[in-house]
Amino acid sequence: MAKLDAVDVVVVGAGLGGSALCARLSERAPHLRIVCLERGDWVDRSAMPAYRRDWQSAALGAWATSPNVRLSAGGSRSADYPIDDSASPIKPLLWNGVGGSTINWAAHVPRLHPSDFRTKTLDGVGDDWPFSYFDLEPYYDLNDTAMGIAGLAGDPAYPPKRSPRMPPVAIGRMGEAAARGFNAMGWHWWPADAAINTVDRGDRHACNNGGPCLMGCPIQAKASADIVYWPVALRNGVELRTHCVAQHVIVKGGRAIGLAYRDGNGATHEQPAAFTVVACNGIGTARLLLASNIGRGADGALGRHLMFHPIAYARGMFTEELDGPRGPVGACVYSHEFYEHRPGRPFTRGLQLQVTRENAPLHQAARLEPAWGEDAHTRLREEFRHSLPVMVVAEDLPDARNRVALAEGVAADGLPNIRVEYTLSENSRRILDFGLDRAEDMLHAAGAYRVARVPLAPLTGWHLLGTARMGDDPATSVTDGRGRCHAVANLIVADGSLFPTAGAVNPGATIAALALKIGDDLAREVGR
């Protein structure tokens, strides 16, 4: 194994956490030599399917959100490894490459609520974060400014947000129908905060409501880490090495002294570094650290407390024509009427009701029952451009039994195989059932003549949280509030793995804010 020149910081993973940290750290401490290793490559926007007539089937193959589906299809741009998800009703979704899962995210970027940082104190469940919403707020603002946020000020569900906003993404007929329903019920709703341009901004265009955001945005209206943070980091001198798969963190005398990695030609290298940062998402980070024998004891928190956001759907059918798949898929309107904990409800904590755009014809046809014959045609005719989906997004509480763990055998990338073990909790089930009832109430109030339910949607495991959780107690957490591993102080985590609790909203804004904060913390330590 060739030993390379030492650097100050080596970062694993060029996704949202790694890129935000690289950009911030290189800005605040420009004298540092920073290297980032990324297992995948830059995405080629000209290859994104939105310009092609087979764009619908691409979403079921090489551009699927599931790495396992992409591996089965072959030929994906994402540098995937298999994830054994047979013991989880929710299937992990992600992207492996520069930009990470922001390549195929919906760019719906809500913040956590202040109460999400204090669930133990306020509601007696979960754990408090080591800092407050207001400690993280400046970093939310920084991320907003970097990405560019379309949204509307004044949401009573949140403290006032100081960062400027572009006009909100058009909510369209579906958003207006939902607004009618929410208003009829007397419930809260608000247009989504979206990291999507609604006006031209720099060299990125305004969104033209093309729709299939989950297959990448070829016009760059949707923010993603590769086009927001990497240009800054590269300009500041960060070195990004693609096609490099970290094999293990090298630890000696209780300190990380660097990384062993395999490059695109199969050669192995040792990259010495004063600090090692791991930002490979809630599965990849645990996989690498477990493979490095860090915190691998049977009772260790590493890999445990995996949280998703369990999701159910209520889909209302309307006689009026709606938008169908027009517009950014995940950025329409949401309701936080049932977000905050209220005693007397049949569950602890809360949920978000999120109105989304609809599926393309093929995707809508593929999920229908029956899937073939005259009845299938009739059902699709009824639903296409006449249905309004409402996602019930549950707050999943941390449970040590839900985890990612090493599995038998070694994958093609040289790392141990990985499996996900996850059981939907009784509390999450009650949240989803309550939320489905409320969504159905709203849809009928909006004019739906029929509502169909999906009690738990399997292909919704976008949010991989909690597997290297922050906390003060090494027995129940992996890192401190600065992302430093209790077991190895100069080993830092900077992604969604850190979340002690999950809230009930998309975590992207919080992952970026955390990584920016950790970048600042590290810059302060090493001096500017």
Place this chain on the structure above:
Amino acid sequence: MTSAFLRAIVDTLLPGDHRTPPLPSGTAAGVATELEHLVAGLDGALHNVVLHAVATAAGGQEAFVRADALGRIASVRTVEAEMPGPFRALVAVVLQDYYEADVVLLAMGWRAEPPQPQGHAVQPFDEALLGPVRRRGRMWR
């Protein structure tokens, strides 16, 4: 696998309808031709298993072709129950070809062109709808 048998299978799965505008049958949308290519190639093995099972359930390929609509549906349902996974994979393949055909997309009231570069028009946001929400007090803790 005869062309007549494959066309009969495709049109059983995708019969089309007679509304306005009408949805074409799978064969009229070109799906049977695509399926012929697929089952003749290396990726067709799994689908061939399903197709052979349908033929067997019907008493042979010709018998399936000669059967009326209800008879064909009964044979297909038998195989769907016997091997749901492989059957669903076959259905997925024909649905992909069908719902990417221009004539089908247009019949669904959609458009044949992909999302880009022209995008879509979405009506602007009427902020007055938010009046009741704006009048609410602070909700966060």
